[in-house]
Amino acid sequence: MATAALGAMLMATAPAFAQGAAAPAPAAPISATDAAAKPEIGDFGFDLSGMDKSVQPGDDFYAYANGTWAKDTAIPADKSNYGMFTALADLSQKRTQEILEAAKGDPNSMIGRAYASYLDSAAVEAKGLAPIEPWLNKIRAVDKAGLPALLAEADRSGVSHFFGGYVGQDDKNPDVYIYTMFQGGIGMPDRDFYLKDGERNVKLQAAYLKHLENVLTLAGEKDAAARAQAIYAFEKQVATVHWDKNDSSDATKVYNKMTVADLAKAAPGFDWATFIRGVGVNEDAILVAQPSALTGEAKLIADAPIGVLRDALLVRSLDGFSSVLPDAVAEEAFSFYGTALSGTPQMQERWKRAVDFTTNNLGEAVGQDYVAKYFPPETKAAMDVLVKNVLAALDTRIGKLSWMQPETKVKAKKKLANFTTKIGYPDRWKDYGKLEIKADDLFGNALRSNQFAHDDNISRLGGPIRRWEWGMTPMEVNAYANFGMNEIVFPAAILQPPFFDPKADAAINYGGIGAVIGHEVSHHFDDQGAKYDETGKLADWWTPADVKAFEAAGKALVAQYDAYEVLPGEHIDGTFTLGENIGDLAGLTIAYDAYKKSLGGKEAPVIDGLTGDQRFFLGWAQVWRRNYREQNLAQRITTDPHSPSIQRAWVSRNLDPWYKAYNVKDGQKLYLAPKDRVRIW
Structure with missing residues (x-):
């Protein structure tokens, strides 16, 4: 199951009504035409006070649009970064709290019981580690023979371990579900944290080693320092057999279908059949994302002392359940992963x-109340117009592409016409009827929720594709494209200012949510999404000439982003971020066309001395306002397929209208000669 998210808030990853690509009649601009209809931000939807007009747009467009905001905005103490996404997430969180507070006293409310169980910190402290001790004791007692069955139980309980798996669409047969396995076994986010020895990584390695020791101590284990060293040494070995992030992001490379028996031959030393059957998978065919990694991990598991494997699982279990255990455990996990x-x-x-615990486990139960209160029908209707205009703009652009062959254009338009667009919330809500939630059992609620989610995922096998399902809740400030479903999805919480305001100027809306729509649509035609045809099948449907032209443009974009040094000596990985950078470039390009079309052939008025085109690009820059803590920015460079916000705003340097709008000249820092501007869609 391949997806791509807008992802500016989440660390990556991780999903109604059909919309065709036929061009609609020119729609009225989504704009304030009534004097009483005032947008939430400023006079026309943009915060002028956040600009820094001492900066030339051609030198640093992000700073020009957002510089004063960046200087004046502090990052809250409980956040690693702060910007427009996090501001909306805070709003969503506060609104959700109000819903849950109202439900808290109702014994018949599942969401109220879940929320109340988390708030009862006194009960959590009083119980100590008693709720998790039965599981920890199973780990302490396991031998090599019993390990596969225990790991299957860990999977169902939501405890990560040496590898993982999930049920999703078969990329080459998207009408069928299949079980996919992937590499695991490390506690830091990426192999590079173990294998690269720069000053920052050396400090992180030492902090992680201390974390391992501290967690073992909290678990009541002796000789914690030495045992932590052994866990770290094992995980570093695992990191050496892991695929890197670029190979792991390649849809073609990670599609490896085999039988359970094939896996046993390819990765000897571990009882794969017992594990796979133990998680509830009875089908013989599976997908293995990184076969050589599982081969390496199987050997490492076979060679490792059982004590090291037990200790690794003890740490992973306490870390995984840290938020529902006493403060000492939660604070230790936060000290490493947060600080x-x-x-x-x-x-x-x-x-x-x-609030986060309740929405993470009962998201759609909360979502029903959230959208009833905070997502009016007129927002959905206005968003529908925007989506239609953006899809029509891409349809027109496909027809005019000079590099795409005529037969491929026919297929591309067919794919676009088959898109499903989901706006706001699901048409069909998830049924939590089989999940037991108690007001006085926080750990049990977490465990049962993990088991419910696992069982629900496994139950897809052999059944019809659940096209009604969502991969995000209505309260999430994000959006995503699902290649197998050939769909784009926009939760309710992102459809707010500064991204979208039905009362704002059309230029701001198209530069904001319009470009987000274009971003998600274009994911279906990026370096990975373009590998999927109109049915959602992983297939070769481009001609060799198309592929050659597309890859050449991609290489130019890779080089452009590789050159960005975001911290001293630390650059963006243009290959890793290529899909998202294509999404930004294409999204902004398509949204600009859609904006111009929405004007119905008329010139946009000048507002506060700004032309329509100037406001459009400011709308784009405004949504990327974000300040980072240095550690968070460094982590994102390694693990996040999205470029940092400043560079996302800079993608405008590839669009000819941006140069005209701001009179950008040769010699300014962001200037690109016309031949060097990357043009894909």
Whole structure:
């Protein structure tokens, strides 16, 4: 199951009604035409006070549009970064709290019981580690023969371990579900944290080693320092057999279908059949994302002392359940994953964590109340117009592409016409009827929720494709493209200012949510999405000439982003971020066309001395306002397929209208000669 998210808020990853690509009649601009219809931000939807007009747009467009905001905005103590996404996430979290507070006293409310169980910190402290001890004791007692069955139980319980798996669409047969396995076994986010020895990584390695020791100590284990060293040495070996992030992001390379028996031959030393059957998979065919990694991991597991494997699982279990265990455990997990890794000084208040716990486990149950209260029908209707205009703009662009062959254009238009667009919330809500939630059992609620989610995922096998399902809740400030479903999805919480305001100027809306729509649509035609045809099947449907031209443009974009040094000596990985950078470039390009079409052939008025084109690009830059803590930015360079916000705003340097709008000249820092501007869609 291949997806691509807008992802500016989340660390990567991880999903109604059909919309055709036929061009609609020119729609009225989504704009304030009534004097009483005032947008939430400024006079026309943009915060002029956040600009820094001492900066030339051609030198640093991000700073020009957002420089004063960046200087004046502090990052809250409980955040690793802060910007427009996080501001909306805070709003969503506060609104959700109000819903949950109202439900808290109702014994018949599942979401109220879940929320109440998290807020009862006194009960959590009183129980200590007693709720998780039965599981920890199973780990302490396991031998090599019993390990595969225990790992299957760990999977169902939501405890990560030496590899993982999930049920999703078969990329080459998208009408069928299949079980996919992938590499695991490391506690830091990426192999590079173990294998690269720069000053920052050396500090992180030391902090992680201390974290391993501290968690073992909290578990009541002796000789914690020496045992932590053994866990770290094992994980570093695992990191050496892991695929890197670029290979792991390649849809073609990670499609490796085999039988369970094939896997046993390819990765001897581990009882794969017992594990796979133990997680509930009875089908013989599976997908293995990184076969050589599983081969290497199987050997490492076979060679490792059982004590090291037990200790690794003890740590992973306490870390995984840290948020529902006593404060000492939660604070230790936060000290590494929050502070050392991301630079966040302070853990969120308990009510915020209670909201997140409830929405993470009962998201659509909360979502029903959220959209009823905060997502009016007129927002969905206005968004529908925007989506239609953006899809029509891409349809027109495909027809005019000079590099795409005529037969490929026919297929591309067919794919576009088959898109499904989901806006706001699901048409069919998830049924949590089989999940037991108790007001006085936080750990049990977490465990049962993990088991419910696992069982629900496994139950897809052999059944019809659940096209009604969403991969995000309505409260998430994000969006995504699902290649197998050939769909684009926009949760309710992102459809707010600064991204979208039905009362704002059309230029701001198209530069904001319009470009986000274009971004998600274009993911279906990026370096990975273009590998999927109109049915969602991983297939070769481009001619060799198309592929050659597309890859050449991609290489130019890779080089452009490789050159960006975001921290001293640390650059963006243009290959790793290529799909998202294509999404930004294409999204902004398509949205600009859609904006011009929405004007119905008329010139946009000048507002506050700004032309329509100038406002469009400011709308784009405004949504990327974000300040980072240095550790968080460094982590993102390694693990996030999205470029940092400043460079996302800079993608405008590839669009000819941006040069005309701001009179950008040769010699300015962002200037690109026309031949060097990357043009794909």
